[in-house]
Amino acid sequence: MTATSEFETQSWPEAWQVFDHGLGKGRYTDPEFARLERDRLWYRVWQFAARLDEIPQVGDYTTYQIVDQSILIVRVAEDRVKAFFNFCPHRGTTLGEGSDTFARGAIICPFHGWRWNLEGQIQFILEREQFRDGCLEDRDARLREVHCQVFEGFVFVSLAREPQPFAEFIAPVRDILEKLKLGQMHHRWWKAVVGAPCNWKVAQEAFHETFHLAATHPQLEPVGARLVYEGIDPAGRPLGHENIAYEALAHGHGRFYARGSSPISDKTPNPTPAQLEAMIEHMEHLVEELDTMVLSRDLEVARSLRGRQVPPGSSWAAEFVKALYERAGAEGRPMPEPTPEIVQQWGGEVFVFPNLLILPNIGNAMIYRARPYGLDPDRCIFEIFSTTGYGAGEAVPRAQVEVVTDPTDPAQLPLIPRQDFSNVPRVQKGLHALACNRVWLAAEQERLILNMHRELDRYLTLP
Ligand code: FES
Numbered sequence: 387m388t389a390t391s392e393f394e395t396q397s398w399p400e401a402w403q404v405f406d407h408g409l410g411k412g413r414y415t416d417p418e419f420a421r422l423e424r425d426r427l428w429y430r431v432w433q434f435a436a437r438l439d440e441i442p443q444v445g446d447y448t449t450y451q452i453v454d455q456s457i458l459i460v461r462v463a464e465d466r467v468k469a470f471f472n473f474c475p476h477r478g479t480t481l482g483e484g485s486d487t488f489a490r491g492a493i494i495c496p497f498h499g500w501r502w503n504l505e506g507q508i509q510f511i512l513e514r515e516q517f518r519d520g521c522l523e524d525r526d527a528r529l530r531e532v533h534c535q536v537f538e539g540f541v542f543v544s545l546a547r548e549p550q551p552f553a554e555f556i557a558p559v560r561d562i563l564e565k566l567k568l569g570q571m572h573h574r575w576w577k578a579v580v581g582a583p584c585n586w587k588v589a590q591e592a593f594h595e596t597f598h599l600a601a602t603h604p605q606l607e608p609v610g611a612r613l614v615y616e617g618i619d620p621a622g623r624p625l626g627h628e629n630i631a632y633e634a635l636a637h638g639h640g641r642f643y644a645r646g647s648s649p650i651s652d653k654t655p656n657p658t659p660a661q662l663e664a665m666i667e668h669m670e671h672l673v674e675e676l677d678t679m680v681l682s683r684d685l686e687v688a689r690s691l692r693g694r695q696v697p698p699g700s701s702w703a704a705e706f707v708k709a710l711y712e713r714a715g716a717e718g719r720p721m722p723e724p725t726p727e728i729v730q731q732w733g734g735e736v737f738v739f740p741n742l743l744i745l746p747n748i749g750n751a752m753i754y755r756a757r758p759y760g761l762d763p764d765r766c767i768f769e770i771f772s773t774t775g776y777g778a779g780e781a782v783p784r785a786q787v788e789v790v791t792d793p794t795d796p797a798q799l800p801l802i803p804r805q806d807f808s809n810v811p812r813v814q815k816g817l818h819a820l821a822c823n824r825v826w827l828a829a830e831q832e833r834l835i836l837n838m839h840r841e842l843d844r845y846l847t848l849p
């Protein structure tokens with residue numbers, strides 16, 4: 387393999403290089419590489435720091451940790467959010483931990499009681515005359531803001547002094563994310579595996595392709611699984627992932643979606659009851675084993691089609707979508723416009739560089755985020771968010787994280803992420819093998835991974 391970076395990476399060791407067909411393993415295992423990522427990626431890039439559902443009321447705050455930086459995110463007004471470096475200018479104490487509410491709009495340091503309003507302006511200093519010979523100025527004591535942008539229910543922050551304009555950063559995925567109406571979807575549940583035993587990119591890249599379905603999730607791709615585990619040739623029957631188009635976008639973003647038809651834009655002629663049952667069975671897997679991309683109320687809609695006739699020219703999938711929209715309409719639940727583009731994106735993924743993965747489906751969305759755990763290249767924080775549209779008058783719960791202490795415990799994680807999590811520690815362990823120098827990437831199926839690493843190199847080589 388030859389190193390192909392267009393950036394100034396010649397002085398880097400071979401283990402850090404991006405190749406035409408793969409990646410040096412040091413990108414996942416080397417502490418020096420993790421340090422470079424902190425300094426040049428995480429201290430600069432726009433990144434998903436919170437969902438608005440974490441701070442639904444004015445005065446609510448949440449905190450976001452990235453490597454060694456804690457960021458305080460505050461709902462300043464109904465329509466305004468601010469982010470601050472989470473420290474007290476007096477002696478450094480963090481001003482918020484986890485998430486909570488600043489009562490009466492006052493941020494009060496728990497150590498000596500300095501106080502700010504939600505805008506970060508200093509309001510009270512105990513015995514102020516003792517500081518700086520009595521000349522302490524308000525600006526000496528103000529909170530230090532972090533650049534912050536709200537987009538489709540996500541709060542993005544950048545720690546850079548002068549970040550890339552957000553509009554430019556998000557441009558390649560803006561249109562699709564807006565059409566998916568993610569801002570109208572709200573919190574159902576949110577789980578975090580803290581200190582998971584793998585590099586953040588190893589965890590993330592387990593979700594960048596559907597190539598792993600046959601081996602890792604055999605119940606979702608039985609034809610492929612028989613090929614992998616029993617050597618049974620599918621004899622022309624398609625593998626579940628063959629229908630997927632992978633699109634690498636500018637700025638490291640990307641997406642994959644159903645090429646031609648998706649399971650729910652299917653136009654199979656002469657629909658039979660058996661086809662409906664196959665569709666229901668697939669949905670049952672997703673309800674039971676993922677509990678986010680298909681919800682039990684969606685499954686009820688599919689089951690309600692039993693015994694019905696499919697009108698000429700239609701299909702079970704089309705009838706399902708029709709019934710789904712009727713139900714959502716009756717409940718006053720917002721749904722994206724079911725255009726061919728959106729229907730093809732359902733069941734696929736939109737990736738926002740460097741670490742946000744959005745998997746929309748039939749008015750729901752699963753969201754993944756992977757980030758480093760301190761400077762340890764062998765650990766990460768991995769989160770799963772389940773979001774959906776809520777009916778008119780239905781209360782949306784404030785988003786609170788549930789920490790998963792054991793990712794192999796069926797009581798803590800559903801089957802599909804548990805299957806994924808059975809691989810990632812093994813990947814990390816294997817990468818440390820003395821004889822392992824690099825990993826190979828499939829040209830189509832794993833192209834989003836390569837695209838992401840090329841953009842990563844751009845950040846790591848920026849002055
Ligand atoms: S450290 Fe915050 S008031 Fe003293």
Ligand SMILES: [Fe+2]
Nearest residue numbers: 592602603806
């Ligand atoms: Fe998976």
